[in-house]
Amino acid sequence: MERDVDWFLQTGSGARFDWGPVGAQRLAADVACLVVVDVLSFTTSVTVAVESGTRVFPYPWRDDSAAEFASRRGARLAVGRRMATPASPWSLSPAALRRAPSTPRLVLPSPNGSSIAAAAGESPVAAGCLRNATAVGRWLARHGYGTPDRPVAVIASGERWPDGSLRPALEDLLGAGAVLAALRKHFDATLSPEAAAAAACFEATPDVVTAVAASASGRELDGGGFADDVAVATELDVSTTVPVLTDGAFTAAA
Template sequence: MYTDQTFDDVRCEWGERGVAALAPASDVIIIVDVLSFSTCVAVATGRGAVVYPFAGEGAAAFTQAHDALLAAPGRPREGYSLSPHSLLTLPDGARLVLPSPNGATVTLAARRAAPNAVILAGCLRNAAAVAGAAAGLGRRVAVIAAGERWPGDGSLRPAVEDVAGAGAIIAQLPGTRSVEAQAAVAVFEAARGDLPGFLRRAGSGRELIERGFAEDLALAAELNADACAPRLMADGAYAWRR
C-alpha cells in the first residue's frame, strides 16, 4: 500500500497524483517544472510581472477576463510563450496567462487539493530563494516534480531535470527528509558541477536543442540567478512581492 511520507517534514513526489497524495498533510507545496513552466514563472515574476497558470480550454476568454497577455502554446519564434527567453522583455507590472500541460496543471491541482497551503513555484534559478521562503512558511513541505507527458496517451513521463530542481530546493530545507526527497538531493548533487551539461544531456533538453531553443537551457541552468520566490496568490496568479 502506498504511503504519503507523512512521517517526514520534507517530502517529494510526481505530478498530479503526487499532489493528491502529499497535499493534505502539507503547509507548503513547491511546484518544480524546470523545462520550463517554473523557470518561466521565476523569470517573469523576478521582473515584476504576475503569472496566471492555465490548463485546458478557454485560455483566450480567461485572459480577457483578467486583462492580461496570453502566452502562446509551445514555443513560437515571436511573442511570449513557454520559452523563458521570450519573457526576458516582459515589462514590470505585466499580467501574463501561461498555459502549460505540466507545471500549470500541477499548480491548479495543488490549489484544489490544499486550498489552505502556500503554493510556490521553484526551479534551479530560484532554488535558494524558494527554500528560504518555504522554511519560514511551515514545517511540512511537499516538493512536486511536475514531469512531462508521453506522446499518445499523455501519461506522466518522469523528467530528470525536475528531480534535480527539486533536489536543489530540498537540499536547503530544514527538517527530516523522506527517502524520495533524499534521492532528489542526490541527483542534484551529482549534477551541480555542470548543470548546463546535465540539462543538455537530459531527454527534454535534447528535444529543446533540436527545436532551436538552447538559450532556454542556459537560462534554466543558472543556479540561484533569481532572488524571487513566486507565490500563488488568492486571485490565482503567481507573484513575488519584494
C-alpha cells in the same frame, strides 16, 4: 482514509517528494505547503516573468478557453514557443519572456504545472526551479515548512509520453533536489527517503548545467531551436525571487 494510503503520503516526514499532478493530488491534502518544479519551462518562465513585476496566472489548458480566461483578467496570453509574433511576443519560452516587453498580467497555460498548483487547494504554492532553488529553500525555512507539523511537498512536474503518461524528467528531479537540498541546509527539515534521494541526486551531479543540456528534454529543445531556453533554465541560483500563488496569480513573496 484507508490505512495503506498513508504509506504513499510519506507521513512522518517534514519534506516530501513526488511526481506530476497525481503525486501532487495525493500529497496535497497532508501537507502545509507545496512547491511545483517544472524546469523546462513552466516554473522557470514564472520566475522570469515575476522578476519583471508581472503577475502570472497559471491555467491548465492550452485551448480557446485560455484566451477567454486571459480576457476576463485583463491579462496577456502566453502562447506556444513557435506561436509568438511581434504583436504577441509572450510565450512559454523563458528566453522569449525575458526579451518580451514587461506586462502587468500574464496567463501562462501549462497542463502539468498549473494542475500541480491547483492540487494544493488552500495551501501555499511556490514555484521552484534551478534559478531560485536556494531562495525557495530559505523561504520555506523562514516560514517553518519542513517539519512533521508543517510538512512541504516538492513536486517534480515531469513531461509526457505520446500516450499521455508521465515521463520522469531529469531536469525536474535535479530542480526538486536543489530545493530540498537548500531547505535541508537552512533548516532542520526531516526529509522522507524519496526527498532525500532527490536531494542526493542534485548534490551528487558534478555538472548540473551539462546534465540538463544533455538530457532528453534539453536535447529536444536544442534540436528544436530553443537552446536559449535551456541556458536560461540552468542559470543556477541567479534569482532571489520566490513566486507564490496569491489570489490566483504568482507574485513575488515578500
